[in-house]
Amino acid sequence: MPETLPSPVETPYRWRWAALAALLTAEAMNLLDSTIVQVAGPTVHEALGGAVSDIQWFSTAYTLPFAVLLITGGRLGDIFGRRRVFRVGVTGFLLSSLACAMSPSAELLIGFRAVQGAAAAMIIPQTIGLIKTMFAGPGMSKALGSIGPVMGLSAVCGPVLGGVLTHANLFGSSWRSVFLVNVPLSVLVLAIAPKMMENRAPRRPGLDPTGTALATLGVGLIVYPLVESDITRLSTASWMALSAGLAVLVVFAGNQRRTARRGGRPLVEVSLFTRRVFPAALLTSTLFFAVTTGLTLVVVLEKQLGESATVLTAGLTLVPWSVGMAVTSWVAGAYLVPRFGDRVLFAGLGVVIAGLVAAVFAYPAASPVPLLCALLVVGLGVGLFTPAFFTSALHVVSPQEVGSAAGLINAVQQLGSTLGVAVLGGAYLGGSGGAPHAAQVAFATAAGLALVCVVTSALMRPPR
Template sequence: MAHDKNATSPGAQPGAPHRWRWAALFVILAAQVMDLLDALIATIASPVIQTDLGGSSSLIQWIGAGYTLALGVGLITGGRLGDIYGHRRMFQLGLAGFTLASLLCGLASSPEMLVAARVLQGLAGALVIPQGLSMIKQMFPPQELGAAFGAFGPVIALSSVGGPILAGWLIQADLFGTGWRMIFLINLPVGVLALAGAFRFLPRQTERTASNLDIPGMLLVSAALFMLIFPLVQGRELGWPLWTFASMIGSLAVFTAFWRYEIARQRAGRDPLVIPGLFRKRAFSGGLVSGLAFFTGTVGYSLVFSMYAQFGLGYSPLKTGMSFLAQAIGTVIGFGLVNAGLNARLGRKLIHLGAVIIMLGVAGVGLTAYLAGRGVTPWQLTPGLVLTGIGVGLLMAPFFDIILAGVEVHEIGSASGALTATQQIGGAFGIAALGTIFFGLTGGGWAPLSAFLVAISVTLVGLVATFFLAFLLPRSAREQQDWQGQGQTQPA
């Protein structure tokens, strides 16, 4: 394996000036915002896009799921490419590709062109996101990692509620007569500025820990993920033919083949796509499964809430987006509580507390919608949405810090790719599963409110699973580092 530890940028070394490291972090977070906003922003715009371009209801799912699926499939490979060719280079390449794909989205003249451009966006984003986690891990000394990852978490959570608000405003404003197209075109100036910042502040060289790409492994894991998600998105419209179930079952066999191949490849002394030893670390494997449950429930919930608000309540895109503002405020409150010192005192308990509060908030939204009926207003939904946001803030703040605390430098590319892939695959699964439930029930004659309440029940199941799976994590990032240093298995 190749190693290059010579850093030529002030931000590359843990001992570099404080301002350089945080300037580099700001650039990374700006790129993350672009990626994460685009994962959700089209959800609000989907009905308007469908009216303008045409297409079936599956278009609504594929505008979001096509992006998320491409992103999730490519993240593992993207993380490894950073190990091989350098994180800074792959970050810049991905950011440039993402900006260009955004232009194609804004110029799309048909549903097929838009979905294809969204897939390209997702693949470009797969180069950007894992490099950010990797560079943060390498740039910051251990005593500052908590704060760095603490800034990373809020970006994810706030983007999830900021996306719908921004989309709703841009559509309503109809800037320069562009309508929904501006939700993609706005990425052009942001992308150019972020790219300039990447050239100025990011470390020019970071440690490289792999010499070649595991192409067979890449093909295996990509095939397995596609076999799982594609039938979930298309199955309802096609009437659930036998091949959809065969594909989902077959994906398990392909995942198994991928895992065995990775173990054999490492034993043969070759670089695997994903380092198998990562999954023997309880914090990392526990973080993957708990994160999968969390993102499946919450991202799917965002979709069905948006669809219920527009199709069931008749809200405009802007009104739907503004309804999420209460959740954004709650998220800020949640992170404020963490920054006030709760993280150091509670650690993993924050994840449990956050999951419970999110459950109460989501249940509150459902109960309010049920009692108020079709006349429910955003103000009536505000308490439940604020509570949901507080829970998200509490849960997300310590999430990455705890999971990645015990990951070694030579594992960070694989770890970042696998962790962010799990996050995105959970989102894709949530969109596919809850979207199928919502559209399937409404298409079968159910009232939008009834379909929304069923989808909420599925979300709550995912949050309950998150609560219990979080017990697999160490009590805190510090405990994970201590046990990792002693070569022991951390206790529950």
């Protein structure tokens, strides 16, 4: 039985928002850690030696276990309590970050990066459930709306921070500082975590070993070739792995239905798929995060490859996007979503598409101003979309389904981000040597994906 807990109304106001800040810091740490090493990778390889392919594995070793264990991480929160699993995950993240910073060889660093990814998979699925526990009504929309700007700023700051810390060589730490930065953040989160409200599923579920194995294998077979292969082309072996992964997930879906019919405890709450709202939300999330993550890569690549700009300049180009997203996420969560509901979601998609079309016509240009303005419009749209999406996707989720829903949403976000890097990055790099029209192709492709999002978002509306 779940322990008796105070309601959100009875919890001191200041601690609810302090707890939210801790949850968002944990989200930021994950996003920073998935991108910060990309810039520091060559320096790490120069210091530790090893094969050149290790540079890619410094990031892949983190991304792969994180993606495949998200669903299991959500279920662990259902079983043992979301606050407890969150604290265990943050502790593991802290210790593995220290181990990464102290690694004497590339092989050990790759191993500790995998532990980091597994710890992050225990942290991130608990965020949505804990927010739903601590907030209600308009407060929940505002809290969920804060996720968007944090994700945007973290995604932009990761490469910039990695370059700054590595170049600064603080106290002779060189590349090790990109991992040590997690230590004070983790300590801060752990200090505030006891103030969070504990929460778990009303009925204690099981881990479902067969379902866990199938889900892990299926997601791994899909994600691995996307993060390991050259994003401009996939080999026959990669296509075979992707096909096998899809087949395993089909088997997984059948296994979950059979387990539920027999009265067992499936890894995923099958009831989530008895209504069209949640499956449509998963598809929408996959497409939308493919657009946003893929485009940030395209902008950085165009600046560095097409215009020979520095890493810092490339990162700063994304600042208008993040500023726009920060402003409208707060406004939408605090005022617009409580008043207008899912109409804000469609308004956000409309603004995103307008910004993407404007970005297509921003190339070629003698001045960076047209592109910066277009990215600002895209950011404004993303900020409108994010709180409305999470509110619409989760309002039909029961307490028993929260862990499965959070794990699935975060898993498809990761999958969407990986697909976005592969598809939009490939659309750009597949152009003629990084010429301006290659960026136009990538932005036009993103606009097409955003139009599909409009259709899948319409399916999120519950039938009358």
